[in-house]
Amino acid sequence: MTEQNFESMREAMVSNQLRTNAVNDVRVVDAMRAVPRETFVPASRAEVAYVDTLVPLGGGRSLNTPMATGRLLTESAPRAEDRVLLVGAATGYTAALLSRLVAHVVALDDNAALLATARGGKVPANVEFVEGPLAAGWAQGAPYDLILVDGAIESLPQALVDQLADGGRIAVAIIEGGISRLSIGRKVGDAFGVVAFADAESTPLPGFAKPEAFTF
Template sequence: MTEQNFESMREAMVSNQLRTTAVNDVRVVDAMRAVPREAFVPANRAEVAYVDTLVPLGGGRSLNSPMATGRLLTEAQPRATDRALIVGSATGYAAALLSGLVAHVVALEEDVALVTAARSAGLPANVELVQGPLAAGWAQGAPYDLILVDGAIETLPQALVDQLGEEGRLAAAVVERGVSRLSVGRKVGGAFGLVAFADAEAAPLPGFAKPAVFKF
């Protein structure tokens, strides 16, 4: 595949996957047009980097589809002055996108191989790559104006809500009865709630399973 091929595929992604699914924030669209998604997937999967589906990264992890990423970023309403946290940053694609939309990005990942891949991909200077359990967030950098949970979760830990600043936004895909629902919420007066806005397949993240219910 040549760079020209990848550029054509990025344009097709914008036209066929983003513009048709309410990814209508010009800044988000421009970022997704500019960032080479193929640099954030395994070399042997580069040719499917722009397909509208999950792209396996190894170790049971996957890269979200362009549509899911674009919708979450759009609904999160990133601002130029924001300090943002990405939970489950994987190889760094969402961090690279968000880096051009906000002031600073803390990219949290727990998988050593994915952290290594993110470093190799070459992230912008305003991205701080950190390693730790995803469900714990990264309290050292809190409070955040925006938290992007870059994948599907069954439960939203209170730790992440606590790390949001007042008026902070959080976007995630929440699994309800087997269906992944893209959702967004805002913290107001210390209270927080998520509202679903679209159903879409999203990459499952480890550490967010609902507690098992024991039956007697």
């Protein structure tokens, strides 16, 4: 595959997967058109980097679909001055996208091998990769204007909500009845609410199992 091939595939992704699925924020589209997604997957899977499906990265993890990531970014409306926590950084693709959209990105993952790959690439100056449990967030950098969970989880932990600034947003896919629902949460004062806006395939993230109900 040549660079020209990948550029054509990137344009096809924008035309066929993003614009047709309400990814209509010009800044988001421009970022996804510019960042070479194929460099964030194993070389053996580079040819499928732009297919509308999950791309395995190893260790049971996958790169999220372009549409899911694009919708989360669009609905979260990232601003140039935002401080962002990215939960599920994996190999760094979404961190690279966010680096073009916001002031600073803390990119968290619990998989040392994936983080090593992310750090081994060309890391933007405004991205900080950190290692730790995903569900715990990264309190050292809080509060955040935006928390983007780049994957599907069963339960949204209070720890992440607590790390939001007043007026902050959380973009996340929440699994309900086996269906992954892209959702936006907003914090105003002590109040926090989540609204789903689309159903879409999204890569599951570890460590977010819903607590089992107590039974006698």
